[in-house]
Amino acid sequence: MHPLHSLTLLGLLVSFLQAASEWPPGPGAVLVPQEPDDELTAMMAQIDPARIEAIITKLVSFGTRNTMSNQTDPLRGIGAARDWIASEMQSFAATSGGRMTVANSEVPSYVQAPTGSIIQKTVISNVVATLKGSTDPNRIYVVSGHYDSRVTDVTNFLSDSPGADDDGSGVAVAMELARVMANHTSVATMMFAAVAGEEQGLFGSAFMAATLKNASADVQGMLNNDIVGSSTGDDGTTDPFNIRMFAQGVPTTETLSQIDSRVDIGAENDSRIRQLGRFIVEVASNAVTQMNVQMVYRPDRFLRGGDHESFIANGYPAVRFTEPHENFAHQHQDVRVVNGVQFGDLTEFCDFEFNARVARVNGVALWSLAQAPGTPKGLTLDTSVLTNNSTLTWTNDPAAAGYEVVWRATEDAFWTHVVPVGKVTKTTILLSKDNAQFGVRAVGANGFKSPAAFPFTD
Ligand SMILES: *[C@@H]1O[C@H](CO)[C@@H](O)[C@H](O)[C@H]1NC(C)=O
Ligand SMILES: *[C@@H]1O[C@H](CO)[C@@H](O)[C@H](O)[C@H]1NC(C)=O
Ligand SMILES: *[C@@H]1O[C@H](CO)[C@@H](O)[C@H](O)[C@H]1NC(C)=O
Ligand SMILES: *[C@@H]1O[C@H](CO)[C@@H](O)[C@H](O)[C@H]1NC(C)=O
Ligand SMILES: *[C@@H]1O[C@H](CO)[C@@H](O)[C@H](O)[C@H]1NC(C)=O
Ligand SMILES: *[C@@H]1O[C@H](CO)[C@@H](O)[C@H](O)[C@H]1NC(C)=O
Ligand SMILES: [Zn+2]
Numbered sequence: 087m088h089p090l091h092s093l094t095l096l097g098l099l100v101s102f103l104q105a106a107s108e109w110p111p112g113p114g115a116v117l118v119p120q121e122p123d124d125e126l127t128a129m130m131a132q133i134d135p136a137r138i139e140a141i142i143t144k145l146v147s148f149g150t151r152n153t154m155s156n157q158t159d160p161l162r163g164i165g166a167a168r169d170w171i172a173s174e175m176q177s178f179a180a181t182s183g184g185r186m187t188v189a190n191s192e193v194p195s196y197v198q199a200p201t202g203s204i205i206q207k208t209v210i211s212n213v214v215a216t217l218k219g220s221t222d223p224n225r226i227y228v229v230s231g232h233y234d235s236r237v238t239d240v241t242n243f244l245s246d247s248p249g250a251d252d253d254g255s256g257v258a259v260a261m262e263l264a265r266v267m268a269n270h271t272s273v274a275t276m277m278f279a280a281v282a283g284e285e286q287g288l289f290g291s292a293f294m295a296a297t298l299k300n301a302s303a304d305v306q307g308m309l310n311n312d313i314v315g316s317s318t319g320d321d322g323t324t325d326p327f328n329i330r331m332f333a334q335g336v337p338t339t340e341t342l343s344q345i346d347s348r349v350d351i352g353a354e355n356d357s358r359i360r361q362l363g364r365f366i367v368e369v370a371s372n373a374v375t376q377m378n379v380q381m382v383y384r385p386d387r388f389l390r391g392g393d394h395e396s397f398i399a400n401g402y403p404a405v406r407f408t409e410p411h412e413n414f415a416h417q418h419q420d421v422r423v424v425n426g427v428q429f430g431d432l433t434e435f436c437d438f439e440f441n442a443r444v445a446r447v448n449g450v451a452l453w454s455l456a457q458a459p460g461t462p463k464g465l466t467l468d469t470s471v472l473t474n475n476s477t478l479t480w481t482n483d484p485a486a487a488g489y490e491v492v493w494r495a496t497e498d499a500f501w502t503h504v505v506p507v508g509k510v511t512k513t514t515i516l517l518s519k520d521n522a523q524f525g526v527r528a529v530g531a532n533g534f535k536s537p538a539a540f541p542f543t544d
Contacts, residue, residue, distance in 0.1 A: 112522060113505050119371070120454065133445045134442065139436075146248040146432075150163060150237075152236060152243035153283045154241070168282070171280050175261070178261075186268045188216075193212060194212050204283070204286050212291075215268075222459075224303065226304060227275070227306060227456050228307070231310075233257045233280040234285055235431070240286060247421075251416060253311070255444075256310070256312050259314060259441070272453070276453075295308075307362050310407065313409055314444040315437065316416070328377065330380050331380065332390050335383065336357060353544075359404065365537035366405065369450055370446075374450060375450055419431065454534055460528065461536045480526055488507070488508050490506050493522045493525070495521075495523075498523075506529075525539055
């Protein structure tokens with residue numbers, strides 16, 4: 087490791103540990119971030135910037151991947167891209183001893199009738215590799231990128247539309263993770279997805295999320311990667327060791343009466359989306375990823391929307407990764423030169439080392455989620471008695487070896503303290519519920535810890 091990086095990472099750890107407010111005093115130890123274990127560290131070392139470059143170069147070679155472009159030409163258009171991604175995913179699945187599957191005759195698809203910027207009847211296809219969990223297969227975590235691309239006019243399906251960063255970079259994350267994880271055994275299920283129709287209105291991800299919801303799948307986390315391939319912004323700022331993560335507070339599906347209850351218990355900052363975000367910051371900002379995850383507190387329905395919204399709309403917690411310094415001359419633009427300035431989403435503007443580090447952030451988060459027990463369910467905080475103590479109750483999960491109460495001062499961004507409480511479903515913490523936020527996380531026999539549950543159902 088470059089000495090500068092070790093210093094930066096040491097600084098990160100120190101600031102994480104110092105983040106705890108002085109008040110209130112309370113029980114337990116200062117929370118120390120979970121570290122990747124040896125198996126995970128070895129997997130992350132296999133993520134290869136040269137393979138990411140090869141994936142993006144191949145995707146760009148299909149000319150356009152506009153959702154309405156040709157679906158049968160073997161060389162040009164979204165159909166050729168879809169078939170290539172599927173064949174790559176199948177080659178990864180072949181190393182999995184049968185645990186990873188990719189629909190082999192036809193990938194999941196449906197016919198979208200014309201609507202909005204879908205100007206003609208269009209087949210929307212997702213390519214999904216599923217690595218089935220060995221002991222908890224019904225619990226699912228998803229990582230995705232969108233393989234469709236666009237130019238200035240979103241309905242233009244003929245012009246060259248390279249889509250290297252938006253979103254070849256995100257597809258490369260999902261594909262590299264599928265490759266390096268395929269021959270490993272996971273507790274819960276992971277899905278590696280390349281979705282279509284994002285640019286015209288999140289059609290592919292909406293279809294995927296609704297299919298999972300209709301099957302009553304317990305999706306406990308979705309990581310959307312959209313524009314994660316460049317470290318240099320349009321003002322020339324280069325920031326290769328930070329990645330932004332949008333994690334909204336109140337889910338967009340919430341009704342006014344649910345929002346009312348949320349305000350009653352002070353849960354505006356504690357949705358399942360925020361807990362997923364806190365978990366990712368904890369596990370993925372370290373020496374293995376060489377990255378700092380910047381969590382953005384943004385309700386982003388009208389801002390940086392994307393495929394994560396489709397999952398949130400179906401009741402699933404989801405976040406979006408996006409490079410911290412964007413260059414808008416390289417997104418949603420016709421490929422052209424104006425006054426000597428090159429416009430267009432071209433491979434030459436990508437930073438494959440950065441893209442690989444983003445893949446490691448996703449990989450560490452996804453694997454850690456899928457090896458831990460699920461997030462505790464049915465958590466409640468007793469508000470019926472006036473006392474300086476806080477009593478928490480939750481549902482037993484046979485897969486958990488034990489539980490930990492986590493807490494933080496109300497103004498702190500992240501959980502700062504941890505109190506191990508053993509294999510119980512009820513505990514009383516000697517700290518007033520009026521002075522702190524409380525959560526409960528499950529600990530597996532393998533040492534992996536789940537995201538925290540908050541005593542509010544969303
Ligand atoms: C797609 O490409 C194939 C092969 O080049 C061609 O035969 C077909 O007409 C094209 N389809 C459309 C809708 O342009
Ligand atoms: C998975 O495959 C990679 C690449 O072939 C290899 O280096 C690694 O040892 C394999 N891991 C397991 C757990 O089989
Ligand atoms: C999900 O179920 C609803 C209600 O039955 C149905 O209208 C919808 O088409 C289904 N969606 C998918 C993607 O299966
Ligand atoms: C509760 O805590 C407050 C402030 O620390 C203290 O003044 C009060 O005596 C405590 N009450 C009980 C019943 O312990
Ligand atoms: C509640 O808190 C008081 C101090 O305020 C402590 O003496 C008592 O043991 C606590 N009760 C329980 C059930 O932990
Ligand atoms: C949420 O947490 C952030 C980071 O600590 C803080 O800046 C913000 O004020 C909090 N928002 C609410 C509604 O508590
Ligand atoms: Zn995009």
